[in-house]
Amino acid sequence: MLKRKLRNYLLSLTISFALVIIIIGILFIFNANQVSLSEFFDVLPNIIIQLISRPLFWLILSLPYLLILLIKFWIQGYRRGGFSKFGRRFSYSFIAPIFIIFLLAKVSTWYQTSEDFNYEWDQNAFNFSGISNQAHQKDGKVRGMHVFGTRNLDSLELRKLTEGNIEHVILVPYADQKDYNVPLSKLSENRVHRRDSVYSQIIDFCKKSGIQVIVKPHVWIYDPSDGKWRGDIWMESEKDWQQWETNYTEFILTNARLSEKFNLPFFCIGNEFYLSTTRRPDYWKSLIKKVRKVYSGKLIYGANWDREYREIEFWNELDYIGIQAYFPLVDQEYPEYEQVRDGWNTHLKEIQLVAEKFNKQVIFTELGYKSTPDAAQYPWEWENYAENQFQPISNKTQVYCYQAFFEKVWNQKWFAGAMIWQWHSRDDGKTANHNFTPKGKPAFNEIARGFLSTR
Numbered sequence: 145m146l147k148r149k150l151r152n153y154l155l156s157l158t159i160s161f162a163l164v165i166i167i168i169g170i171l172f173i174f175n176a177n178q179v180s181l182s183e184f185f186d187v188l189p190n191i192i193i194q195l196i197s198r199p200l201f202w203l204i205l206s207l208p209y210l211l212i213l214l215i216k217f218w219i220q221g222y223r224r225g226g227f228s229k230f231g232r233r234f235s236y237s238f239i240a241p242i243f244i245i246f247l248l249a250k251v252s253t254w255y256q257t258s259e260d261f262n263y264e265w266d267q268n269a270f271n272f273s274g275i276s277n278q279a280h281q282k283d284g285k286v287r288g289m290h291v292f293g294t295r296n297l298d299s300l301e302l303r304k305l306t307e308g309n310i311e312h313v314i315l316v317p318y319a320d321q322k323d324y325n326v327p328l329s330k331l332s333e334n335r336v337h338r339r340d341s342v343y344s345q346i347i348d349f350c351k352k353s354g355i356q357v358i359v360k361p362h363v364w365i366y367d368p369s370d371g372k373w374r375g376d377i378w379m380e381s382e383k384d385w386q387q388w389e390t391n392y393t394e395f396i397l398t399n400a401r402l403s404e405k406f407n408l409p410f411f412c413i414g415n416e417f418y419l420s421t422t423r424r425p426d427y428w429k430s431l432i433k434k435v436r437k438v439y440s441g442k443l444i445y446g447a448n449w450d451r452e453y454r455e456i457e458f459w460n461e462l463d464y465i466g467i468q469a470y471f472p473l474v475d476q477e478y479p480e481y482e483q484v485r486d487g488w489n490t491h492l493k494e495i496q497l498v499a500e501k502f503n504k505q506v507i508f509t510e511l512g513y514k515s516t517p518d519a520a521q522y523p524w525e526w527e528n529y530a531e532n533q534f535q536p537i538s539n540k541t542q543v544y545c546y547q548a549f550f551e552k553v554w555n556q557k558w559f560a561g562a563m564i565w566q567w568h569s570r571d572d573g574k575t576a577n578h579n580f581t582p583k584g585k586p587a588f589n590e591i592a593r594g595f596l597s598t599r
Contacts, residue, residue, distance in 0.1 A: 156209035168386035263586040276354030286561025293569035309595035327387040360412040375418035378435040415446035441442030446509030469508040470524035477517035505560035513545040550594030
């Protein structure tokens with residue numbers, strides 16, 4: 145009996161897993177403008193690893209089998225006690241759990257949105273013309289937004305961005321790497337072709353709206369060892385380093401050629417490779433020279449805020465000093481505005497020293513804050529969906545963070561702009577969330593107000 149149930153459960157898991165992969169494959173190919181199956185199979189191992197590493201995925205796979213058991217339970221009740229017993233079983237095994245879940249969801253939503261924050265929107269800060277203000281032509285500053293969900297990026301979505309005085313859209317092509325000590329995967333031709341086709345359409349849309357595009361490649365470690373990330377990338381042998389650097393060079397040059405093809409003003413050669421940039425600087429100097437041969441625009445690298453930007457010695461080879469600016473500003477949740485503002489003081493002194501040392505302007509290649517009470521305390525932390533169910537949304541803290549940035553940083557002589565993290569085209573901008581996105585939030589008004597300034 146037990147063996148049969150176990151066999152049936154495993155069979156159900158197998159069938160459910162196969163159906164999930166087939167559905168993902170169909171959606172992938174449909175969204176990828178009918179690329180070949182080989183493209184899907186290139187990324188399939190990464191998809192499978194991401195899925196099976198999540199407990200929620202296994203719960204979802206188990207739902208069909210659990211539903212079958214539940215239906216059998218109801219039928220047995222009907223056969224033994226008629227409709228009365230069926231009704232009781234149905235009520236306490238289905239209706240009652242659904243009601244409890246619904247009630248908990250309502251309580252969670254009430255708790256998350258219970259912050260007392262009456263924000264007065266400044267409609268005068270917005271640009272409703274549908275065309276970029278071109279303020280960067282006056283002060284030379286980047287007014288950027290990292291945009292994701294690019295297949296949904298149309299003229300209507302771009303109009304929302306121009307309303308917030310966004311003048312630069314940052315596109316993020318990814319290269320895959322399994323772990324911090326495993327060489328980077330080589331890009332397939334199909335993947336490059338698909339991305340170039342999508343980017344071509346986006347760039348055309350952006351030009352019509354007066355928006356400039358910046359390509360900023362990232363490496364995605366899809367199966368990291370615990371606590372490891374891009375800054376920890378370090379190969380275990382020189383042979384592996386050669387492979388990593390060869391594949392990374394190809395990845396960067398491919399995107400640099402794309403940027404040159406479309407005459408894009410800036411190109412970012414990488415982000416947050418602390419160990420590599422500080423211990424293998426010769427590779428990065430060589431990479432910069434190779435990029436210069438295929439790309440004629442301005443070059444930048446996005447160094448981590450913690451130590452990397454102060455330790456890099458090849459800033460002279462680039463046009464700007466780039467910083468992923470997730471600086472901690474306070475040491476507590478729900479800070480007052482003055483605390484957030486004053487939290488920039490020490491960081492500004494350190495940034496200015498580096499800017500003066502290399503005689504370069506600084507661009508924040510990433511700057512973003514979540515709608516959480518600890519956004520100014522741990523700005524670099526990703527939102528945790530499980531924990532967020534028990535954490536209030538704090539639009540006030542997010543607003544304070546952006547207000548402090550524009551007051552303390554934006555008008556510094558050495559400062560040349562910021563690329564905000566991040567905007568999701570698929571987000572309706574109405575649903576309350578803890579995410580980085582400012583879409584539909586008071587923070588977007590602050591960004592519009594700050595980017596409007598050309599002082």
